[in-house]
Amino acid sequence: MLEPLRLAFAFLTRLPVPSGPAQPLQLGAAVAWFPLVGAVLGAVQWLGYASLSRALDPLFLGLVLVTLAAALTGALHLDGLADVFDGLGGGRGDRTRMLEIMRDPRIGAHGACALVLLLAGKILASAELCSHGQWQALWAAPVCSRLAAVLLIRLFPYARVEGLGRAFHDHSRARHVILAVLSSALTLGWIGVPALALLAVALISAALLALWVQRRIGGLTGDAYGAAIELSELSVLFAARWL
Numbered sequence: 001m002l003e004p005l006r007l008a009f010a011f012l013t014r015l016p017v018p019s020g021p022a023q024p025l026q027l028g029a030a031v032a033w034f035p036l037v038g039a040v041l042g043a044v045q046w047l048g049y050a051s052l053s054r055a056l057d058p059l060f061l062g063l064v065l066v067t068l069a070a071a072l073t074g075a076l077h078l079d080g081l082a083d084v085f086d087g088l089g090g091g092r093g094d095r096t097r098m099l100e101i102m103r104d105p106r107i108g109a110h111g112a113c114a115l116v117l118l119l120a121g122k123i124l125a126s127a128e129l130c131s132h133g134q135w136q137a138l139w140a141a142p143v144c145s146r147l148a149a150v151l152l153i154r155l156f157p158y159a160r161v162e163g164l165g166r167a168f169h170d171h172s173r174a175r176h177v178i179l180a181v182l183s184s185a186l187t188l189g190w191i192g193v194p195a196l197a198l199l200a201v202a203l204i205s206a207a208l209l210a211l212w213v214q215r216r217i218g219g220l221t222g223d224a225y226g227a228a229i230e231l232s233e234l235s236v237l238f239a240a241r242w243l
Contacts, residue, residue, distance in 0.1 A: 004029035005036070011164075012037045012146070014074040027164075028171025031150045032179035038142035039187040041072055045138040049130060062127030065138065066119060080226020081118060082111030087223075088216050095217050099160065102223050118230055125237035136191050137198065137240030143187050144202035145232040149225045150180040151203065152210050157219035165222030194243045198236045205235035 007030040009017045048065050056064065070078060083102045089110030091098030101108070107115075129137050154177050158169040188195040206228040213224045 005033045008033035008037050013072055024167045024171050027167040029176055031153055031168055031172045032176040034146035034150050035143050035180050035184040038146035041142040042139035046135055049135045049138055053130060058127040058131035061130045062123040065126050066122045077226035077229045078115060080223035081230045082107050082115050083223040084227040085114035086111035098217050118234055121234050128241055134240055137237060140188055140191060140195055140198050141233045141236040143184055144199045144236050145229045147180055147184045148202045148206035148232045149229050150177055152206055152220060152225060152228055156210050156214055159217045159219030159221050163222055165225060197243050198240060201235050201239040202232040206232040
């Protein structure tokens with residue numbers, strides 16, 4: 001149990017966890033702990049809000065919180081978002097070409113635009129929530145988005161023959177999804193009914209992205225998982241203002 005938990009934190013964050021080899025079966029089991037990783041990230045967001053809300057203007061506080069989230073995750077999911085939009089936008093409908101572009105470490109115009117728009121949206125949405133004291137959404141967004149990624153890993157085919165994301169897809173099981181759902185319920189239950197609405201928003205937005213990516217390249221990739229996390233987080237932050 002501890003090894004999959006370690007791997008979940010090692011792959012989804014830049015927190016100082018012990019390093020070591022990753023076995024495919026343990027990678028599959030690690031998806032059970034993705035929402036718990038999200039809960040830790042959400043707790044850090046709450047601490048940032050609680051510590052700085054009286055000292056900073058909401059817009060600057062939103063900038064600080066988004067920067068903090070990017071630092072804690074090593075911008076891993078942001079990189080996935082840029083790769084997905086570069087690949088699908090620049091591949092001109094050629095599946096092989098789209099997958100090649102998604103593996104290119106350089107960023108193109110489509111990816112850059114997607115990153116700028118997403119970061120601007122997250123800063124503005126976070127600032128709006130901070131200005132109204134709706135810090136619960138700052139906690140909930142990382143949890144909901146990681147659970148959404150778990151469901152995508154299990155329910156959608158993988159587009160590549162190999163890759164790190166393939167190990168998560170091939171070796172995760174229904175019991176890991178159940179554990180992920182239970183851990184999400186435990187970490188979000190205190191928010192009450194609004195948590196269910198936020199979770200629904202995250203799942204819908206992630207599913208729409210997954211369906212679009214699958215239609216273009218025949219399945220998902222690790223980059224698509226990261227993009228789904230970012231877009232579902234953004235969706236939750238925006239939706240929370242009306243809940």
